[in-house]
Amino acid sequence: MDLGTGACLVLTELKLRSGERLMAKITFIQPDGQAQTVEAEAGLTVMEAAKLNNVPGIEAECGGACACATCHVYVDELWREQTGKPSEMEEDMLDFAFDVRDESRLSCQIRVTADIDGLVVRVPAKQF
């Protein structure tokens, strides 16, 4: 586990040093099935990537403070290991979301790294 994170940091650093920004592709799927793939710079959060690209259904009322639950997403099954489990604080906030499932996360708490290049998340039908 540690090795993975370390390797990823080194990679990020190398890319940054060479003046090239590390970008990851993230796909947001709307409840009606419409998909939108955006490029996100490493270090941002998935929520920030969504807001920068005007992805509908990610409200982020609190601005990313993990203080609301309006950036709720469902992480695609293939990506659940890479994105990890919610922290205790995030679990507490997920209490305020609607239709919470095992794959529920708050997108402001998922950091963009090389590991999640290709990530697929689903936007819930109702954000509240």
Add this chain to the structure above:
Amino acid sequence: MSPQDQAAPAALETIETDCVVIGAGPCGLFAVFELGLLDIKAHVVDILDRPGGQCAELYPEKPIYDVPALPIVTGQELTDRLMEQIKPFGPQFHYSERVDGLSRLEDGRFRLLTDAGTEFITKVVVIAAGGGSFMPKRPPLDGIENYEGTSVFYAVRKMEVMRGHDVVIVGGGDSALDWTLNLQPIANSLTLIHRRDDFRAAPHSVEKMRALVAEGKVRLMIGQVTKINGDGANLQSIAVKTAAGEETVPCTAMLPFFGLTMKLGPVAEWGLNLHENLIPVDTEKFETSAPGIFAIGDINWYPGKLKLILSGFHEAALMAQAAQRIVYPGKKVLFQYTTSSSSLQKKLGVK
């Protein structure tokens, strides 16, 4: 008289003052300081039960990095420091109250009425309401608004209303647990529904709740409400999705506790011009379309507006100068520095 006026509740208490500040967030608090330097006493009303606004409610522990001269400060620290800074001016706070009505009197002053029945007669109003009022979140269940006030409640004002009901409480925080413990003795039945078997509430409340569950006095369901059923005003049952499948739970009252969200709320009904749910102001006085009513902080809008705490502080200072001309007409406006003015230092209690 409009129907709305007839329905307006009578005031329980009337306070005459120079200025009412709506909102006790950082901008509202700093407004008290700037007004105080100009001898304007303020009453501050906030819907929360403590000062700080978003800083206290959304991110008390989160560091803020862009407040001048404070490289790192948390929302709570900033609130505490502002409270200390405005202490010399003795502001009076009215917490857990929401200003519902605002109208102009014939003598040019304003009448404000809160949901708790406090009436203010004031010369100047400062709206520093940030993103609006913090209100309970309404679960996105179809038709729920029809049941609000009859079967669905977000707060309990009188416990007796719940006597004999089949009560469902949804949530896992202190509100949900406290009301579970308080209402269980008077309810006909009580079901607590939470999405997981972990509770954010104080451990001793959770213990008490578990004891009641063990005694068979409270039913605990781990699941989520997906549907409400009833005649359009009176609740008859709800559908609950659990690990075992979907179950229909008969009930006559439901209390959902899903935290708070910000809504513009009653501000929208005060006859002020609005721009995408924000209040347009000029950048000289930060006055709204209604003379004597000012708006500062996140709730206002003008070309180039930035929703920053520091912008709100600046707006408060300029607003206070304009407010002084209304509160003390004809008085010579003298600009002074706190560093050197004996009269300002006297007001601050440092001389």
